[in-house]
Ligand SMILES: Nc1ncnc2c1ncn2[C@@H]1O[C@H](COP(=O)(O)OP(=O)(O)OP(=O)(O)O)[C@@H](O)[C@H]1O
């Protein structure tokens with residue numbers, strides 16, 4: 245068997261919050277984390293707030309250098325001798341919860357999506373724009389929308405634009421860090437449906453960080469459970485239920501999913517059900 249698409253080995257990251265040694269607070273955000281993702285596989289990451297999910301996503305996508313451990317993409321070290329290999333990073337794209345983070349406010353959508361095609365794939369300006377328009381069309385942002393700036397879009401449209409920008413880099417691994425959580429239930433369902441389609445059409449692998457257990461069950465093959473910087477349990481996504489999981493921590497996490505009575509946040513099952521029924 246060949247090497248997995250992504251191989252993370254014993255990664256550790258400690259944040260220090262003060263330059264003054266006496267006042268420094270050390271937070272172990274990732275502690276001896278190892279995981280593998282095969283080509284085309286979808287892996288979910290769940291865990292309470294502050295358990296290290298975004299730090300891990302940042303390490304895998306090249307934004308945060310680990311203190312120790314290694315990250316390999318298709319067998320190639322992303323941090324050779326502690327340095328970051330920019331070429332390896334192109335095949336991994338991260339979509340944040342807040343699309344403003346990845347969209348340049350002064351660029352139109354077409355320019356935003358054309359930029360990685362031009363700079364990373366060496367396409368001419370004309371080719372890059374044509375591919376950008378195709379990619380934007382794919383995520384449902386065709387027509388005059390391509391000439392708009394991020395501020396002139398709705399939250400859901402902005403999130404689609406950041407997904408289009410990530411796709412423009414032709415990634416083999418797409419990391420979604422709570423990328424749909426802030427959106428309303430019907431937009432979430434539309435974006436999930438799009439991602440499910442892309443997963444099949446492009447054989448993309450996914451790492452999906454989400455608090456939404458039903459979305460994880462719908463979307464992922466496998467789930468990693470994080471607690472205080474460590475992976476404490478790994479299971480098949482379909483086994484992610486209070487009755488089947490092994491660890492008490494995972495059980496507590498699952499029991500904390502809102503079921504009834506929270507009118508501010510729609511029940512997550514609705515999102516998954518809507519996405520599924522739209523397929
Ligand atoms: N740049 C930073 N400097 C200092 N501490 C940090 C930094 N980034 C993260 N941390 C700390 O590391 C820990 C893990 O944070 P992280 O953002 O990875 O958690 P998370 O699981 O993504 O949480 P959430 O579900 O709330 O997004 C937290 O205690 C956080 O305060």
Ligand SMILES: [Mg+2]
Nearest residue numbers: 297298299421
């Ligand atoms: Mg986070």
